[in-house]
Amino acid sequence: MRITSLSSAAILLAIGTQLVQACQHHGHNGGGDDKQQWTIRPEELAELKELERKWGTDWSFSGITTFAHLKHVKCLTTPSERFDIAIVGAPFDTATSYRPGARFGPRAIRQASSRQTSFRGFNPRAGINPYANWATIIDCGDIPITPFDNAVALEQMTEAFVELGSRSVPVGEKKVKSKEKGKPKLITLGGDHSLALPALRALKKVYGREVRVVHFDAHLDTWHPAKYPSAWPSTQSHFNHGSMFWLAGQEGLLSNSSTHSNIHAGLRTRLSGTDPSDFVDDSSQNWLRIAADDIDDLGGPAGVIAAILEQFDLNDPDPDPVYLSIDIDVLDPAFAPGTGTPEPGGWTTRELIRILRGLVDVLNVVGADVVEVSPAYQGRGEETALAAAQVVYEVLTGMVKRGLEENSSEERTEGGGDGKAHDEL
Numbered sequence: 001m002r003i004t005s006l007s008s009a010a011i012l013l014a015i016g017t018q019l020v021q022a023c024q025h026h027g028h029n030g031g032g033d034d035k036q037q038w039t040i041r042p043e044e045l046a047e048l049k050e051l052e053r054k055w056g057t058d059w060s061f062s063g064i065t066t067f068a069h070l071k072h073v074k075c076l077t078t079p080s081e082r083f084d085i086a087i088v089g090a091p092f093d094t095a096t097s098y099r100p101g102a103r104f105g106p107r108a109i110r111q112a113s114s115r116q117t118s119f120r121g122f123n124p125r126a127g128i129n130p131y132a133n134w135a136t137i138i139d140c141g142d143i144p145i146t147p148f149d150n151a152v153a154l155e156q157m158t159e160a161f162v163e164l165g166s167r168s169v170p171v172g173e174k175k176v177k178s179k180e181k182g183k184p185k186l187i188t189l190g191g192d193h194s195l196a197l198p199a200l201r202a203l204k205k206v207y208g209r210e211v212r213v214v215h216f217d218a219h220l221d222t223w224h225p226a227k228y229p230s231a232w233p234s235t236q237s238h239f240n241h242g243s244m245f246w247l248a249g250q251e252g253l254l255s256n257s258s259t260h261s262n263i264h265a266g267l268r269t270r271l272s273g274t275d276p277s278d279f280v281d282d283s284s285q286n287w288l289r290i291a292a293d294d295i296d297d298l299g300g301p302a303g304v305i306a307a308i309l310e311q312f313d314l315n316d317p318d319p320d321p322v323y324l325s326i327d328i329d330v331l332d333p334a335f336a337p338g339t340g341t342p343e344p345g346g347w348t349t350r351e352l353i354r355i356l357r358g359l360v361d362v363l364n365v366v367g368a369d370v371v372e373v374s375p376a377y378q379g380r381g382e383e384t385a386l387a388a389a390q391v392v393y394e395v396l397t398g399m400v401k402r403g404l405e406e407n408s409s410e411e412r413t414e415g416g417g418d419g420k421a422h423d424e425l
Contacts (some may be wrong), residue, residue, distance in 0.1 A: 060115045066139040067109070067189070067392070068116035068131060075140035075167075076160055082170045083184055084135040085399055087392070088160075089142035090191035092153055093374075095240045097228065099340040101374035105385075106142055106189040108338075108375035109392065112385035116393055123397045125357060130393070130400040136170045137396065151236055157195055161186065161202030165367070183207070183366070185399055187392055190371030192340065193221060196325050197244040200253040203323060203367055210255045211366070212320045213245070213262040214308060214359065216352065217327040218292070218343040219269040221245045222282045227272050241340075241372075249285045255320060261288040261311050265304060265355070266330035268292040268345045292330075292346050301351050305358035312363060324360070324368040324395060328388050336387055338378025349387045353394055360398020361405075368395045 040048075058069060066072045067087040075081050075088075089106030096102065118131040131137060143160040145153045169182045183206060188195060196213075203211050215221065222245045225238040238247060245262075248254050254262055264282075267289055271278040282289065288311060295304055312320070329339040332346035347355075359365075370388045378384040 060117060065107075065110050065114065067389075068113045068121070068139075069118070070131070070137055070139040072139045072141060075138070075164055076143070079163075079167075081138070081140075082136065082168055083138045083140075084169050084403075085137045085185045085187065085396060086140045086164060087138070087189065088140045088164060088186050089189045090145060090157060090195045090369075091142050092145040092147070092157065092190070092195060093192045093340070094147055094150055094153070095194035096192045096340050097240060097242055099374060099377065100192075101376045102190055102192045102340060102372050103147070104375050105191055105371070105373035105388075108373055108378075108382070108385040109189045109370065109388045110139070112382050113389035113392070116389065121393075123393075126361065126397050126401050128397065128401055128404065130396045133400050134403060135400045137400075140164060150239055154194075154198055154239055157198035158201050161188075161199050162205055165202050165206040185365070186367050187395060188367075188369040188371075189388075189392070190369055190373065193217070193241040193325070193327055193369075193371045194239060194244045195371060196221075196323075196369060197239065197247055199367060199369060200248045200323060201251070203321065204253045207321050207366065209321065210253060212255050212260060212312075212322045213248075213325055214322060214363070215245070215262065215264050215325045215327075216266050216330040216355075217264065217325070218266060218329045218346060219327070219341065220264065220267065220278060220282050220287075220289075221327075222249070222285050222287060223272070223278065224281060227278070245287075246285065254286070256286055260320065261286050263288045263290065263308050263311055265290045265308065266292050266347055266352075268343050295347065295351060301354040301358065304355050308355075308359060309362065314362060319364040321366040322363045324356075324365055326356075326368065326370045326391055326395075327372045328370065328384060328391075329372055331384075331387060336373075336378075336384040338374050338376070338384030339372045340374050341372070342377075349390070352387075353390060356391065356394045357398070360395055361401050365395070365399060365402070370395075 063069060070087065073081045075086060091103040091106050093100045093102040121131040122129040143157060145156050164186055165184065167184050169184050188199060200211060219242065221242050223242045224246055225243045228240065230237070264287055268291060279289070290304060290307055295301065298304055298307060328336045329342055330346055331349055331352060333342040333344055335349045370391050373384055373388045375385055
């Protein structure tokens with residue numbers, strides 16, 4: 001039984017390589033023949049295999065922490081590394097307006113994902129195991145973002161997302177023929193929500209077109225920077241976790257078609273001043289709003305899914321690229337207290353997950369983030385980080401399943417099961 005996502009062959013190769021290198025180094029320093037070639041004898045290989053059999057597996061509570069025990073590579077310093085989907089941490093929280101602490105979000109989400117493993121990753125509602133399928137999924141670690149200069153931090157995140165999003169994907173017999181010409185996809189663990197701006201900048205550069213955004217949040221995040229009043233204004237203060245979508249609109253990163261809106265879902269924020277002018281500004285930026293309370297009027301999660309999908313042409317042979325931006329404060333504080341700007345009256349974890357399941361298999365999701373997890377404010381049971389880790393799992397499942405559905409029905413079932421969805425919605 002394999003418990004980690006690393007194959008025995010990969011581990012054996014790594015061990016064998018290190019052994020050969022060690023032997024070569026020893027021979028050189030010991031005055032031996034520099035031209036001597038070292039090989040692993042069959043009996044040594046058998047011993048390595050036996051060591052792997054005895055000690056090469058990890059339980060959910062053991063091993064170095066990566067997301068879902070995925071292979072870890074420092075991708076930004078390993079340009080040869082290829083992947084289909086990468087988990088990337090963005091430990092940045094100096095653009096927050098209330099409680100900081102989301103810089104520790106990536107670490108908390110990875111820890112909370114410990115019970116996700118390739119040997120028990122089958123998603124029965126989707127009919128696939130995203131960790132044991134066609135996609136090469138790895139944990140690229142964190143972007144080392146400065147906490148001292150937000151202008152530099154913005155530049156660092158943008159450059160990192162462009163670099164990773166421009167990589168070539170692996171090739172092989174099980175690889176799908178992506179309609180997006182083999183571009184990898186990133187799921188970012190935040191970090192505060194301002195990271196969506198560099199992510200969208202990178203997507204515009206990589207895809208060469210505007211992106212549609214489906215934004216799950218208690219707040220609008222399309223506020224004009226002037227809505228944060230200060231007697232000490234600065235241009236740099238425009239980059240914050242409540243104005244990044246306003247900035248994205250100003251930079252032409254978002255779809256501006258009157259028939260193709262971007263969507264907010266789960267809103268319940270208070271507004272500025274004495275009138276709903278914030279909503280007027282939001283509408284002028286081409287956003288559709290679905291309030292948290294609307295889930296009751298629309299008939300539950302299925303109604304929310306339908307309202308979002310109405311904004312997309314699902315028969316378009318060249319579908320719009322979609323970015324999912326998921327602020328964990330879309331959940332009620334009863335379910336996700338560990339966040340920077342909690343708002344009572346939100347959705348349950350189950351409702352959010354069911355809504356996501358109805359979208360990720362259908363939309364052309366090219367990237368996603370899960371942000372604003374601040375573990376210092378959560379309980380001992382890790383409920384906020386657990387919810388975030390499950391959200392990542394659902395998004396991953398949708399990305400992998402959609403890749404399968406772009407190929408033949410034979411390829412669609414390579415991950416196991418009957419390949420059919422079992423979502424009650």
